[in-house]
Amino acid sequence: xxxxxxxxxxxxxxxxxxxxxxxxxxxxxxxxxxxxxxxxxxxxxxxxxxxxxxxxxxxxxxxxxxxxxxxxxxxxxxxxxxxxxxxxxxxxxxxxxxxxxxxxxxxxxxxxxxxxxxxxxxxxxxxxxxxxxxxxxxxxxxxxxxxxxxxxxxxxxxxxxxxxxxxxxxxxxxxxxxxxxxxxxxxxxxxxxxxxxxxxxxxxxxxxxxxxxxxxxxxxxxxxxxxxxxxxxxxxxxxxxxxxxxxxxxxxxxxxxxxxxxxxxxxxxxxxxxxxxxxxxxxxxxxxxxxxxxxxxxxxxxxxxxxxxxxxxxxxxxxxxxxxxxxxxxxxxxxxxxxxxxxxxxxxxxxxxxxxxxxxxxxxxxxxxxxxxxxxxxxxxxxxxxxxxxxxxxxxxxxxxxxxxxxxxxxxxxxxxxxxxxxxxxxxxxxxxxxxxxxxx
Numbered sequence: 088x089x090x091x092x093x094x095x096x097x098x099x100x101x102x103x104x105x106x107x108x109x110x111x112x113x114x115x116x117x118x119x120x121x122x123x124x125x126x127x128x129x130x131x132x133x134x135x136x137x138x139x140x141x142x143x144x145x146x147x148x149x150x151x152x153x154x155x156x157x158x159x160x161x162x163x164x165x166x167x168x169x170x171x172x173x174x175x176x177x178x179x180x181x182x183x184x185x186x187x188x189x190x191x192x193x194x195x196x197x198x199x200x201x202x203x204x205x206x207x208x209x210x211x212x213x214x215x216x217x218x219x220x221x222x223x224x225x226x227x228x229x230x231x232x233x234x235x236x237x238x239x240x241x242x243x244x245x246x247x248x249x250x251x252x253x254x255x256x257x258x259x260x261x262x263x264x265x266x267x268x269x270x271x272x273x274x275x276x277x278x279x280x281x282x283x284x285x286x287x288x289x290x291x292x293x294x295x296x297x298x299x300x301x302x303x304x305x306x307x308x309x310x311x312x313x314x315x316x317x318x319x320x321x322x323x324x325x326x327x328x329x330x331x332x333x334x335x336x337x338x339x340x341x342x343x344x345x346x347x348x349x350x351x352x353x354x355x356x357x358x359x360x361x362x363x364x365x366x367x368x369x370x371x372x373x374x375x376x377x378x379x380x381x382x383x384x385x386x387x388x389x390x391x392x393x394x395x396x397x398x399x400x401x402x403x404x405x406x407x408x409x410x411x412x413x414x415x416x417x418x419x420x421x422x423x424x425x426x427x428x429x430x431x432x433x434x435x436x437x438x439x440x441x442x443x444x445x446x447x448x449x450x451x452x453x454x455x456x457x458x459x460x461x462x463x464x465x466x467x468x469x470x471x472x473x474x475x476x477x478x479x480x481x482x483x484x485x486x487x488x489x490x491x492x493x494x495x496x497x498x499x500x501x502x503x504x505x506x507x508x509x510x511x512x513x514x515x516x517x518x519x520x521x522x523x524x525x526x527x528x
Contacts, residue, residue, distance in 0.1 A: 189252025300422025
């Protein structure tokens, strides 16, 4: 633990990779992060419910889904006091450095993993090198192990520097379910931030490439849908039933018929549907999981409202009733061009970076937008940058991996960007027409 993080980026990333945990169950992960943060030495460390209001969480699993992960973490030697503090699935942490007068800068990294069985093929490097996931059916298949490593390394580097200002590092749980961004954004630790950096590895950008800020992330909501009808014997008295499966079919077909909007792109998808118990029984219940997305938050709301109306009307048509539960959602927030320009300038000077894109369309969703939106509404600037990595297969696949050269690239870009924000503060905010709306250096 005494060896500097900068000298063990690879071993730290691999250690985190071995112990992936899904959303709101990152118990061992959080305790490992806390160990490292304590070794760095920060001015404030908040864990779980001390870092946010648990009531602001979204997509929280049931206690019976949470408890086995607490036991797993306990078996791996996780600190008992921390496990007690995180009871109920209140995972994640926020670390703060107070280093005098200067800008308040936030860095957001995510910490959760996915329900994917990691490949054991000998040509899959984590398997060949002995750091494959040790938890069956769960994997860091999106690079969050890299993100955590960056967060810790940046925290250490700024701690050891002569940086003047405030650095807040959000180790955010539950990104994959869009459940953790909102509580972090609503917390006191997001108050008064002048700048926010959020970061992701890869996303089809190769090693040596950096995207200084994303544009057009889609606003999104995940919803659970339930249709309840009346069971009956399918042969003897089908007329006595109210067929939830039939209503579900109508709802799905009509959902894909929701009109697209003239103001911009929209998406709707029913990703899971299940109904019925046997071939000779009229189904009395149907369950679906769906999502709505939009090019703007308003467009997402349009699709969400239409989807709810469609499902409830389909249920009513078949004598059933429907419930519509929004599990989680996230707004659209674009990167600020002022920070895109700054990060671009910095990345071009980082050894190993040979291509810099000032901006790129995202085309997906990310709940870092909660923090971005919060900082921007409060008058600050935010950007979501991408540090490229060669990954042999796509994110969210059993053979996803990263080029570990990108570990150093990410640390350099983030640390140097933070120091440049300190030097340039206050960074002028300029609107699209070129009018100064904040004041210059």
